[in-house]
Amino acid sequence: LARMLDEQEFLSPYGIRALSRAHREHPYVFRTDGSEYGVSYLPAESDSGMFGGNSNWRGPIWMPMNVLLVRALLQYYMYYGDEFTVECPTGSGRQMHLFDVAKEIAARLTRIFLRDEDGRRPVYGGSKTFQTDPHWRDHVLFYEYFHGDNGAGLGASHQTGWTSLVAVLIRLFGTVDAHAWREVGRDAFISPARQRAGAPTEEQAQT
Numbered sequence: 001l002a003r004m005l006d007e008q009e010f011l012s013p014y015g016i017r018a019l020s021r022a023h024r025e026h027p028y029v030f031r032t033d034g035s036e037y038g039v040s041y042l043p044a045e046s047d048s049g050m051f052g053g054n055s056n057w058r059g060p061i062w063m064p065m066n067v068l069l070v071r072a073l074l075q076y077y078m079y080y081g082d083e084f085t086v087e088c089p090t091g092s093g094r095q096m097h098l099f100d101v102a103k104e105i106a107a108r109l110t111r112i113f114l115r116d117e118d119g120r121r122p123v124y125g126g127s128k129t130f131q132t133d134p135h136w137r138d139h140v141l142f143y144e145y146f147h148g149d150n151g152a153g154l155g156a157s158h159q160t161g162w163t164s165l166v167a168v169l170i171r172l173f174g175t176v177d178a179h180a181w182r183e184v185g186r187d188a189f190i191s192p193a194r195q196r197a198g199a200p201t202e203e204q205a206q207t
Helices: 063-080 098-111 128-132 165-175 178-189 192-196
Strands: 028-032 035-039 085-087 095-097
Touching: 063 098, 063 165, 063 178, 095 098, 098 165, 098 178
Parallel strands: none
Antiparallel strands: 028 035, 085 095
């Protein structure tokens, strides 16, 4: 967790990076049979044509990975409670229990889509049309993944499956506090519509 919550490594202003930022200056190098291969931090699109050259797991922020991390932190909080705390961000001197760490990551992910103090949405990066045009600026697109340093949307712009998970995080942390989470657990992830449709509760799933 110390490395994951380090803003010089995995913790971005917009979530958790897929690869530590430390590898920008210190790439991982593998040598075999007289050849050398390196992996460095790339916060945006890939610099290689492999896998189509678009997707990149060497630095950007991916929503499904982040939601899995948030879910894991919440599960650990169910066990450890308020007594176990970690420094977040690393080096800040601020101690948080794991529910609040999960909430902090969710807030950073949500920040991708919100207007900043200058009225700009990080998701739209340098696109003047999407940032300022009244016909477009309030139509938020769910991109495939996001720039590891500035939160700009990258890849496909219609990933309404996994990227829309940000709505689950907004609802969860907007309606459930740490102590309520210990009472409801997994049920907080089930939408009201699914609850009405009969999705099993945590207790039912264990029986």
